[in-house]
Amino acid sequence: MILLLLAVSAFIFFSNYFFLTRPVPSNFHQKIILAGLWSFGQVILTELFLGIIKVLYLPDLIFLNLGIATILLTLGIWGRDGGALWLQECRTIREGIKSVMAWENIFLLVLAGFVLIWMVTAICFFPPRNGDELSYHLPPILQYIIDHKIYLLPVEVNKRFAFPENAELLFMWPAIVLHSQQLVNSVQLIVAFWGTAVMYGLGRILGLGSKISLFVSLLFLLTPVVLSQMGCCYIDVIIAVFFLTVVYAAGVFYKTGRLLYFYSTALAAGLLWGMKYNEAIFILSVLPFLCSRPVTLKRWFGFIIIFIIAGGFWYLRNLWALKTPIYPVPFSQDSLGIFTEHAQNVDLWRFMKVIPHKLFLNWKDIGLGTLHGGYGLIFWSLAFPAWLLVWVRSMARRNWFDFWVYSLLVLGLGQLLVVPLQDYSWTSRYSIFMVALGLLALGQAMMIFDKKVFFSRAIRISCILFAVLAVVNLSNNDPSYRIDGPIKALINRNYFLQVKLDPDSFTALGVVDYLTLDDAKPLYCAISTLNHPTFDMVNSTLYGTKLQNRSWILEHDRPLMPDVLLFLRSKEKEQGNSDSDLPAILKEIRVINLEYFLIERSSQAYLFIHKDFFKDPQKQHLLYNFLKK
Amino acid sequence: MENEFLLLACLMVTFAFFQLYINGQVYLEGFKSFLYICQALWLLLLHLMHLR
Numbered sequence A: 001m002i003l004l005l006l007a008v009s010a011f012i013f014f015s016n017y018f019f020l021t022r023p024v025p026s027n028f029h030q031k032i033i034l035a036g037l038w039s040f041g042q043v044i045l046t047e048l049f050l051g052i053i054k055v056l057y058l059p060d061l062i063f064l065n066l067g068i069a070t071i072l073l074t075l076g077i078w079g080r081d082g083g084a085l086w087l088q089e090c091r092t093i094r095e096g097i098k099s100v101m102a103w104e105n106i107f108l109l110v111l112a113g114f115v116l117i118w119m120v121t122a123i124c125f126f127p128p129r130n131g132d133e134l135s136y137h138l139p140p141i142l143q144y145i146i147d148h149k150i151y152l153l154p155v156e157v158n159k160r161f162a163f164p165e166n167a168e169l170l171f172m173w174p175a176i177v178l179h180s181q182q183l184v185n186s187v188q189l190i191v192a193f194w195g196t197a198v199m200y201g202l203g204r205i206l207g208l209g210s211k212i213s214l215f216v217s218l219l220f221l222l223t224p225v226v227l228s229q230m231g232c233c234y235i236d237v238i239i240a241v242f243f244l245t246v247v248y249a250a251g252v253f254y255k256t257g258r259l260l261y262f263y264s265t266a267l268a269a270g271l272l273w274g275m276k277y278n279e280a281i282f283i284l285s286v287l288p289f290l291c292s293r294p295v296t297l298k299r300w301f302g303f304i305i306i307f308i309i310a311g312g313f314w315y316l317r318n319l320w321a322l323k324t325p326i327y328p329v330p331f332s333q334d335s336l337g338i339f340t341e342h343a344q345n346v347d348l349w350r351f352m353k354v355i356p357h358k359l360f361l362n363w364k365d366i367g368l369g370t371l372h373g374g375y376g377l378i379f380w381s382l383a384f385p386a387w388l389l390v391w392v393r394s395m396a397r398r399n400w401f402d403f404w405v406y407s408l409l410v411l412g413l414g415q416l417l418v419v420p421l422q423d424y425s426w427t428s429r430y431s432i433f434m435v436a437l438g439l440l441a442l443g444q445a446m447m448i449f450d451k452k453v454f455f456s457r458a459i460r461i462s463c464i465l466f467a468v469l470a471v472v473n474l475s476n477n478d479p480s481y482r483i484d485g486p487i488k489a490l491i492n493r494n495y496f497l498q499v500k501l502d503p504d505s506f507t508a509l510g511v512v513d514y515l516t517l518d519d520a521k522p523l524y525c526a527i528s529t530l531n532h533p534t535f536d537m538v539n540s541t542l543y544g545t546k547l548q549n550r551s552w553i554l555e556h557d558r559p560l561m562p563d564v565l566l567f568l569r570s571k572e573k574e575q576g577n578s579d580s581d582l583p584a585i586l587k588e589i590r591v592i593n594l595e596y597f598l599i600e601r602s603s604q605a606y607l608f609i610h611k612d613f614f615k616d617p618q619k620q621h622l623l624y625n626f627l628k629k
Numbered sequence B: 001m002e003n004e005f006l007l008l009a010c011l012m013v014t015f016a017f018f019q020l021y022i023n024g025q026v027y028l029e030g031f032k033s034f035l036y037i038c039q040a041l042w043l044l045l046l047h048l049m050h051l052r
Helices: A002-020 A028-052 A058-077 A082-100 A103-125 A131-137 A139-147 A166-178 A184-205 A210-221 A224-229 A236-256 A259-273 A279-284 A287-291 A297-311 A313-322 A348-353 A355-363 A376-396 A400-417 A421-426 A433-448 A453-474 A484-489 A504-516 A571-576 A582-588 A611-615 A617-628 B002-029 B031-051
Strands: A524-529 A564-568 A596-601 A605-610
Touching: A002 A028, A002 A058, A002 A166, A028 A058, A028 A082, A028 A166, A028 A184, A028 A236, A028 A259, A028 A297, A058 A166, A082 A210, A103 A184, A103 A210, A103 A453, A103 A484, A103 B031, A131 A139, A131 A166, A139 A166, A166 A184, A166 A236, A184 A210, A184 A224, A184 A236, A184 A433, A210 A224, A210 A433, A210 A453, A224 A236, A224 A453, A236 A259, A236 A279, A236 A287, A236 A400, A236 A433, A259 A279, A259 A297, A279 A400, A287 A400, A297 A313, A348 A355, A355 A400, A355 A421, A376 A400, A376 A433, A376 A453, A376 B002, A400 A433, A433 A453, A453 B002, A453 B031, A484 B031, A504 A564, A504 A596, A504 A605, A504 A617, A596 A611, A605 A611, A611 A617
Parallel strands: A524 A564
Antiparallel strands: A564 A605, A596 A605
């Protein structure tokens, strides 16, 4: 199945690539960028289409994608000599590689190669394990795969189920093909590597040389927060890269006036709009590029249609089901906030007062060492000062294109500043594209002062040293990428037991996964709590590695009582490590009738499994093996 | 041009100094774990070669 996943994905990409050899004959990087964008778009929209018409089955999805890819490939090579085309592409690639070769780029490529091997290994060993991915990025797509349709999961269970889910549909691709959670972590890695091509393209349209463009794009890849998120199912790297793609496509349209880029902007912007609510504001920021060229109303109509098809479904769904396109509504009459639970009162003076403090927190690189932040030494010490200079300079020289592109960094910073102070430590990740813009400015500064050989070398050496430090820092990160333990043990049966999950209380579900890995009949799992403050009744862990189990709360035909019950303990009880919760829990699940066995008691959770499950002696044996470990 | 260069160089040196002062420890903390990871990848490579 892994081979099928790789083969179909590669076929989709290369079909798009060869289709693009017609409109974009020469530029290798442009084809990579557009082929990536179109391939991601194809995957997302085919899943969405099949999901909406309730036939989200693997064969349908594979055949639909292969059909589209075959048509594109045929259109791309129709009437042309395939062999000559292949040779021409190889020649373009060879010339491209020659033009970017420099000692600093070779070093960074080796470092990126090392990171790639490390990440691929970590992705193979580690399950999704971080708060947001377990609670709301993954459960909806796993439920869609099981139910073969895309619909709105009950928002009473988790309000975030109503969020737009284009990015999550990318996680669905490996999950549905493998019918497993085992490679869902790989998506951001692929997007991050594709993002280097997008960065390279942006560098080129901003007038950077090919060597410097590759240099800064590899530095983007080696940014701490990008490294941290590469092996998990958060969506911030995806969003940053798609936003950069919107800027790139709009920028090329501004420079060349080619309609291919006009419509590609529509696709990228639509996909981005369907990933997160607030991206609409960022999409508006590229409108000046699009409006600077004369475009007929008919073409604008085409633009809007593509835009709505690519991202509008989630808003229409919410409007239909919840009577509001954006849910949960982030503002009321007297308060606003990105996080509704922490909505802040509209008090302009109070807001202004904390801005210096927030700016300082940003500069301190808050969130470093976690997936929530860490723009890195290169950004805050070299790229940010360079950005200040290049931004002011482009304004003084009336270079409006550069000025506008670099001004987008202010927009990213502005997004961070509106976040309430109490949420600050975990929100830097919302503006990762700032790092890319800063690094492009650093490249611009290197171009401006290229005669100062000492300066240029010092920048290159410092960047390489700081990039190495970022990679070293990754080994002590949260989420953990400590692959040494699993490699030494070479364990492959207990996927969810490799690491501590976040929150740790869900780690207990790893036992259920271990006991049911090869089962055809699902277990219905429920998560309950006694006033646990971070309570989510659905968590992707309960589905199991091979999606062999079901969420009791989300199933329509569920049994009266779940097979597995996970009771989370309240925070206070955790600290005291007392069992005072137990009588209440026992009462709750009617264990008086001895229906369940208590399988695991950790400091944060109790795990109960129904007695009937252990009627099978093989399960008793498995449990014995587990307890023996 | 020369002034711009001096200003930029000064800013970069100052920012780099304070960044390293504030976060240097965080970056270096991972060094030991990093060595373990390199060793583990090496072990994995040997294991895969052995499987072949």
